[in-house]
Amino acid sequence: MKVLPEDFAKLFNKRNFNILYLALTSDYKALMSEEEFVTYANDFKNNSGDFELKFHNSIHYKIDRYCFIDDKGHHMITAVFNQNGEIGGIQFDLHEQFETDNDYTKNKFKFPINDDWFVLWGGTNAFLNYHYPFKNQRYAYDLIQSISGHAHNGLETKISSYFTYGKDVVAPLKGEVVDVYLHQPDNFIGIPNMDQPMGNAVVIKHEHDEYSMVAHLQAGSIIVRVGDIVEQGDLLGQAGNSGASNEPHLHFQVTDGRDLIESKSLRIRFEDYKEDPVQAETVRGV
Structure with missing residues (x-):
């Protein structure tokens, strides 16, 4: 059964959850029974208002994402539709905005890359950026190399098939290398290492006590060490799939302290962009 994205909110607002369940992909149904889905959706609706479509984008080939926000402005639903009109995923969230957005x-930074990359996650709401609810990662970016909407050349289980894998990662701004995380292997596709979430990573201290981090780098690729002074554009290593990473991508963020757990993520002022780049846009760095 198919449900049009423009009809999703109408069905949800009328609590026609059984109809929505029929529109789910078989893979999604395997994760949750109809009874479980209806119960969960009903509980979420009890605490929210009526929903309306607010955002739409595409971050994968023939996969479209839609964001619905309720009229109270406090809750949101993200629904993912495939090319067959089936719903491949539904996520229920709070719709929050934080004063730290200001x-x-x-410092003015550049992206730590030297050619065109695709913003997989980035922006100031949970639809555009899954990091957003978390204080220490709120304004982080996840970047990938993408060609015609594809992240790989067709062999999705082979790490070297991903266009991101092995691409150069460079310093986003002049600074001193204060932490280097090494010795983490690249993960098999789809199996993240949650025990070492940053994987292979480099932390650089800049003026005004701002700290940039690039993470999930390729095993054995990092060429800098603690104490090195790097200039903007200097090579740090190559993009990989280490740490809490399902597939090759580059995590980039700036915080107000060296402790990446306790520090606060800062919204990045970019040298080359007047408006913040967001999910589904293409960016260029140094």
């Missing part, structure tokens, strides 16, 4: 870095 706190930009004092």
Whole structure:
């Protein structure tokens, strides 16, 4: 059964959850029974208002994402539709905005890359950026190389088939290398290492006590060490799939402290962009 994205909110608002369940892909149904889905959706609706379509984008080939926000402005639903009109995923979230959205870095950075990359996650809401609810990662970016909407050349289980894998990662701004995380293997596709979430990573201290981090780098690729002074554009290593990473991508963020767990993520002021780049846009760095 198919449900049009423009009809999703109408069905949800009328609590026609059984109809929505019929529109789910078989893979999604295997994760949750109809009874479980209806119960969960009903509980979420009890605490929210009526939903309306607000955002739409595409971050994978023939996969479209839609964001519905309720009229109270407090809850949101993300629904993922495939090319067959089936719903491949539904996520229920709070719709939050934080005062820290106004706190930009004092420094102006460039993306730590040297050609065109695709913004997989980035922006100031949970639809555009899954990091957003978390204080220490709120304004982080996840970047990938994408060709015609594809992240790989067709062999999705082979790490070297991903266009991101092995691409150069460079310093986003002049600074001192203060932490280097090494010795983490690249993961098999789809099996993240949650025990070492950053994987292979580099942390650089910049003026105004701002700290940039690039993470999930390729095993054995990092060429800098603690104490090195790097200039903007200097090579740090190559993109990989280490740490909490399902498939090759580059995590980039700036915080107000060296402790990446306790520090606050800062909204990045970019040298080359007047408006913040967001999910589904293409960006260029140094």
